[in-house]
Amino acid sequence: MLKVINVVGARPNFMKVAPVVEAMGRRAREFAPLVVHTGQHYDARMSDAFFRDLGLPEPDVYLGVGSASHAQQTAAVMQHFEPVVVRERPDWVVVVGDVNSTLACALVCSKLGVRVAHVEAGLRSRDRTMPEEINRVLTDQIADLLLTPSADADRNLLAEGIPPKRIRLVGNVMIDSLFKHLALAERSKVREELGVEGRDYAVVTLHRPSNVDDAAALRRILSALSTLAARLPVVFPAHPRTRKMLAEFGLDEAVVRGGGLLLTEPLGYLDFLRLFSGARLVLTDSGGIQEETTALGVPCLTLRENTERPVTVELGTNRVVGTDPERILREAERALERERADVPPRVPPLWDGHAADRILDAILENVSST
Ligand code: UD1
16 A cells, blocks of 8 residues: 655645545555645635635644745745655655645655655746746656646656656646536535626636736736726635735725726635636636636636646637736637637546546556556
8 A cells, every 4th residue: 555645735736636635535445645734825715715625634734834935935845844754754745736835845755765746747838937837847857757737748848858657647637626516616606695696707816926016017907907897797806915915006995996896805616616617708827727717618818928738728718818908808808709608618638537546547557667
């Protein structure tokens, strides 16, 4: 039996780890899973709500690292994670995505000689000003097993000289969570509570430092959103970083005053799923939401200059439109002109709800081949 530590740190990790831990629970003769939460995200709305909604077991170990600069946060995760690995002596550590906790834990393991599997390996935006791009590139260099969501990721890894035997295409595990929770999310009353049930509405999320930490950039995006909000309600669940910056720049009042822009607290997994799945349009700078909208056929505009998930543009509903207000409005107009039924979902191969079992199979095969 393999003892596996599954690491979670920040909000986008929970929906990727939940199906893996559940599959390990089902395959208890093969796997003994532990969950370690670094505490990178710690607010009830950024963390606890997701454990509840996704049925993730309480973490076996909570490192309580919290917010700090990148170097401090990464270092704190490493300092707190190392003794856990030394004590538990796992056969494998599974890290997911591209947050600071991902790289920090992978680095600890590589120095201790403990095998690491990276789920969502190989994605590249080719924009090294994004902290996540550095986390992705470095984690993929040191992980033993690179589990990719789509064929473009395999090509990226091969182009970086990574041997093919370390790479395995398993599909998108976040879509396992999405499909599993669709029916449950129907029970959410979030649309009624926000007064958008039965109406056309848009949903926006923003949290990238390049969009929200710079007053001019944030102001430009908000001006486009306010114009759009005159046409249909625009629901804006704001990340804590975004809230903080809106207040710091004195923009929170202006956002609310505009009328149609509905600023809310961050939503839990089921409420957010219920909300965006019924939207006419989603505008976002998140990586995961580009994939989730693709899987459900919801039109998505990505408010960034690039994406590490090109398959959502090639096959899915995503368009990368940048942050110029006129372009955002033009593209929003185009998207709103089309009926949603005109954009039937084209889900990339292996985004089928069964990636977690393929991840477990790949780990087992890797053990028997070494
Ligand atoms: C992190 C990830 C990013 C991911 C995002 C999802 C890195 C480099 N970035 O960015 O890839 O898309 O999570 O949310 O790992 N804060 C709270 N409560 C919390 C967490 C954060 O109030 O529970 C506030 C703090 O003021 C903190 C700020 O948000 O300083 C930023 O948090 P941090 O974890 O540093 O980065 P994110 O922007 O959340």
